[in-house]
């Protein structure tokens with residue numbers, strides 16, 4: 001028995017369309033709430049087509065609804081590199097402006113990303129966690145999966161009590177993210193700020209999105225793993241409202257090995 005609701009799609013494009021539908025529905029319902037909780041957002045290649053599809057839908061909303069959405073928007077991104085200038089195109093701040101915020105007309109204060117460029121990143125991480133808690137904690141959390149099993153930048157080993165903080169990135173993660181840094185892992189910042197697993201696990205609902213053959217191995221490990229610090233994403237399995245979104249390329253290995 002899988003520990004969550006699983007949505008499997010033949011192709012990533014079908015997954016993206018269905019997920020964008022689900023997010024649009026959630027955002028519509030959110031408009032009717034008195035005190036909606038903030039959204040938890042992720043970056044990464046997996047999320048780029050999701051934001052593209054979601055934007056296309058939202059920009060098609062009637063003007064009054066769109067304005068209500070913009071006025072009531074509050075989201076907290078999971079993570080940010082430490083040490084890059086804020087407008088450096090490689091920051092997650094820039095990613096969110098480029099792929100989502102600018103086109104939707106969201107101010108920086110509504111589309112929050114940890115501040116990794118100041119003098120005291122540790123204090124910035126604590127402040128970010130405090131702001132998140134003061135805003136009521138996360139409602140819907142969107143998550144990608146790192147190829148070493150991280151979520152956000154919660155690198156292994158990582159317990160479920162971790163909170164927003166500065167972390168050192170593993171070699172595997174710097175390798176995974178090197179494409180954005182001239183293909184050179186040494187150019188990927190050594191540290192980052194991440195929201196912790198405690199804050200992620202306190203979200204009302206979690207949507208973990210895993211696509212492509214390059215994630216097949218870690219997805220299979222995730223599906224087979226008990227909850228363990230060695231695979232930080234495994235703690236998600238204990239969440240009561242977890243949705244897994246996968247394409248066949250990512251889950252094929254698990255099915256194949258399960259039959260053998």
Ligand code: GLP
Pocket residue numbers: 042043044045046047078079143144145146147151152153173177
């Ligand atoms: C990155 C980010 C995560 C992201 C994950 C997957 O390192 N810190 O927030 O979800 O790893 O990235 P991608 O979608 O590019 O595979």
